[in-house]
Amino acid sequence: MNSDGKDNFLNTDLLWQMYSVMHRIRISEERIADLVTAGEIKTPCHFYIGQEAVAAGVCLALQKNDYVWTAHRSHGHYLAKGGNLASMLAEIYGKRTGCSKGRGGSMHLLAAEVGILGTVPLLSATIPLAVGAGLASKLRHDGRVSVSFFGDGATAEGHFHESLNLAAIYKLPVIFVCENNLYQCHMHIQEYLSEGDIYKSGDAHGIPGIVVDGNDVIAVHKAALEAVRRARAGEGPTLLECKTFRWRGHVGPSTDIDVGIRRRDDVCEWLPKDPIPPVMKRLLDLGATEADFDRIAEETLAELDQAVEYSRRSPYPAKHELLEHVFYSGAQSRAEGMTFPVAN
């Protein structure tokens, strides 16, 4: 699938949204990477730089109350779905004002108000959780879609295959989005998967398996729109493989070339495929000016500066709070707060 410019869903507003979301993820991640390098942020951070088109393309096809489930590399999905930047930064700093009150850090983000009910780093663990949220939506007839983002490494887990089958037999409104960035931690996909075309697993489980250029935000978005349509129409799940590449290493700001992981050729091949410039070019062709981009850059940088300052100033959780929340206290769940009435 390619973006031929004739897609009727495409308009200038949507292109600006795509650009803004990708740009916001990119500069936020670069700032966080700098703060890790400076030693100010200690919690493990897995950077999304290079993969922005997937989060933007998929999340812009969703409604605010649709569910998004993701894993350790989740900053991009959180921001694309509409999560609050300052709450995420404060969480990464381990502060009480963080989205998870300092219990979670980078790998455990929460934005219940936009359908992110928690992210966790265990490879593939959130894939069947997404299936469960889809089952909840089906039982409630609430029309929501549940999206699961995961990497190529997660497809080597049993969770992945069990989940595809389960969503298929129950015909659930679930979209499985595999971001194939070629590496499971330090291992190249050719070293650990006998079949590197992950979309083919769709066939094995009797559901559509679609592959797109994961660095082409318009192609990702178009495929996501069709998967969302299928899900909302009760036609069941879709597996969408987005071929992409992470510019940084598995964890932390390094590229991992220096430690001997054979990534140099891949990095050289993928850097020119940066997903953001093609969208800028389309906007320029449609009459945008450099000043328009400068204005967005200034606004986003100002927001980021404020978020970092907010995080630095925020208090840490108090030590006496250590044992709070081991068990649910009976408070209103933020997930229940957005639950639709059950139709009978």
Added chain:
Amino acid sequence: MRKLTYVQAIREAHEQLLSSDPRVFVIGQGLWSPWYAGGSLQDLDKQFGRERVLDSPTSENAVTAAAVGAAIAGMRPIVFHPRMDFMVLAIDPIINQAANWCYLFGGQVHAPVVIRAVINRGGQQGAQHSQALQGLFMHIPGLKVVMPSTPYDAKGLLIGAVNDGNPVMYIDDRWLYAAEEDVPEEIYSVPLGEAVVRRTGSDITIVAASYMVSMAMQAAETLGRNGIDAEVVDLRSIKPWHKELVFDSVRKTGRLVVADGGWETCGVASEIAAAVACEMFADLTAPISRVTLPDAPAPVSAALEEAYYPTADSIITAVEGILAAKV
């Protein structure tokens, strides 16, 4: 009041939960089977429809995780494992996900899932069709574990577990399915974390859970005929367990036997014995004794099985040992 068996009480709890709470659904293996898990889920699919009573592929991991995901998204699922041994394939969604969820996100979301696991042992079924893994799950912060020993509790604890709001492992035992007693017709909850004294006594406290409560009651009857007055405490919940009630009883009797159908090392009996020894040593007048499975897998041969499972006699022997101990 009418009588129900333990298995009928489990079924009635499901029926009343499905009738009264639209968030409740049941998922797992055997829900559409002609045997309906020993009758404990008899015809629920016919009564409530197969959309809410879902039989599943043998994908313990994804099925359990799907129940956890639905719970996080606002539902109150009961996920069913007809044998606890097979549930080990679902350890990630239970330990890593459900148990952690509330804490990880600062109490803003939670995973109110009930995981029903059946202890289904004996009959020469061997090591992978016999396990009682309550001690493993008791170890996990954020997870509650209940083990009903009577029909009344089998119904009330399932309803209490669904209403609790935390991930709860509900462990029932096939050896109890035929037990019968008066069970109220209305819907009611047994609160989690509350033990009960099944028999009062002054000489020794026997703390037990699930099937071992019936063994403890038998033992207490025999001991009573021999002039030994045993108090029997039924834990009902093993996590959290009712420390105050157990301590009160031990303070009165000064002696403690803990009987559990799991293994000895790091098990239910070990935890309770340790807590009593650490926190109320001065009240003890004798050493504590544990009655458990030996630290070995379940054998197949009937002769070995007979030696493997603790009985009322095992408890009597332990009590006599304590009373004979020179302190």
